[in-house]
Amino acid sequence: MIKSQDPQLDFNINALDFPVGGAVVAIKDNKVVYSKGFGKARLGADEKPFTPDTIVSIMSISKSFTAASLLKLVDEGLLELDMPIVHYLPYFQTTDEEVSKRITVRHLLSHTAGFAGDLGIGDLVSPIAFNLRDFEKMKEQCGVTDTIIEGIRTREDITRYLRSVALSDTPGSNWSYCTDAYIIAADLFERVSGSSWDEFMESTWFRGLGLNRTTLYAHKVQQAEDHAAYYTSNDNVFRDVTRPDSSMMAYEIPFLVNQLGAPMGFIYSTAHDLGSYLSSYMNEHPYLSSYALHEMFETVWDFEEEGEGYALGWGTNRKENLLILEHGGGYTGVSAYVCMVPSHGTAVIVVSNHDETPSQKIAYEMLDLLLQAR
Known part of the structure; x- marks a missing residue:
């Protein structure tokens, strides 16, 4: 059995892989066997160490939470995955x-709806979007005006x-x-359930699972003592960046906030x-039914x-x-990765507050070690 802080696992992780800070948690037989923080959650006058309890953005890992909320409606008989969205x-x-x-709902959640890729609107409505140096260029590329942005208040x-968006493929014919x-998915949840997606996630999902330091609300995070700031080596993405530690090539960017975008990446x-x-x-009594889990984890699109x-x-990988x-989960100032093997009760979580952290590499190497130790 691999013990917490086992030297073999510590040896596998290079602390220098975290340009600023991060944390790794490993699970085996559905029990935490490794938990460690690296580096700093915040630099400068307000310097804090990064711990496994540091609250940090997880970006697109948020999508699995959003998908799960719709699978919960499937369990309740309120939603059908292969029903056209326009029905709801x-x-x-x-x-x-x-x-x-x-x-269909399945197309939407599996990225096979026929969209050409990211539409851009989800990022452009963020309160910090105007701080992006390419903000005007992004608007032009997406065909979005200030009037359109100002008119968007809800999902x-x-x-x-x-x-105003043209599809590039017929539904189900391609993956993009x-x-x-996933913002539309949350709108779908609210229309079908009659409940606020945000309140469901906060009160039912997060608290129901005991995720007491998980939230959609940026102000709650910033009030917490142990939360991360975000850093990058590139000072050309955001305006008004600072360099709180002159010994490190790490620029602090604005705190990442996008309440409307929470379902796609701002948990x-x-x-x-x-x-x-x-x-x-992976436990004996999952929050979703076996049917819902099967539907959630069943590969919809196979890559080359x-x-x-x-x-x-969820991405799927068979080895x-x-x-x-x-x-x-990736963005300027964020690199995170999670992976799990449900049949073995094994999982690895890597979070960090710098976009150059090789989170996927760290997660894969740790997962290999855990599986080899069986």
């Missing part, structure tokens, strides 16, 4: 109304924005990662909470790379007859 959201429509009627508004689709959590979250899928694919909010479920 009458205002869901792209520039091609007839083709739009064929896009329903983002769904309605799709009327569209992060904005905050900790390495320990994410460990509890992954364990919830052998064994790799995408399910609903030596093992199903690995995984997802990364």
Whole structure:
């Protein structure tokens, strides 16, 4: 049995892989066997160490939470994955109304709806978007004006924005990662359930799973003593960056905030909470039914790379007859990765506050060690 802080696992991790800070948690037989923080959560006058309980952005790992919220509605008989979205959201429509009627919930969650890629609108409505040096260029590329941005106040508004978006493929015929689709998924949740997605996640999902340091709300994070700031080596992404430690090539960027974008990538959590979250899928009494879990983890699209694919909010990878479920979270100032092997009760969580942290590499190497030790 590998013990917590086992030298073999410590030896496997190079602290220099964390340009500023981060944390790693490993789970084996559904128990935490390794938990350690590295470097700093914040630099400068307010310097703090990074711990497994440091609250940090997890970016696109948020998508698995959003997918799970819809699978909960499937369990309750309120939602069907292969039903066209327009059945639930009458205002869901792209520039091609007839083709739009064929896009299903499963298409939306598996990135096979036919969108050309990220639409950009989810990032442009962020309160910190105007701090991006390429803000005007992004608007031009996306065909978005200030008037459009000012008119978006809710996730329903983002769904309605799709009327100006053209599909690049027929639904189900191709895979193209569209992060904005998960904002629409939260709008779908609210219309079908009659409840606020944000309140459901906070009160039912996070608290129900005991994820007491996981939240959608940036102000709660910033009030916590143990939270991360975000750093990058590139001072050309955001305006008004600072360099709090002259000995490090690490520029602090604005705190990452996007309440409307929470379903696609703006949930905050900790390495320990994410460990509890992954364990919830692997224990004897998961929060979702066996049917819902099967649907969630079943590969919808196979990539050209052998064994790799995408399910609903999760990437899938098959190695030596093992199903690995995984997802990364990346943005300026963030690099995170989670992976799990449910059949072995094994998982690895890597979070960090710098975009150059090789989180996937760290996670894969740790997972290999855990599987070899069986």
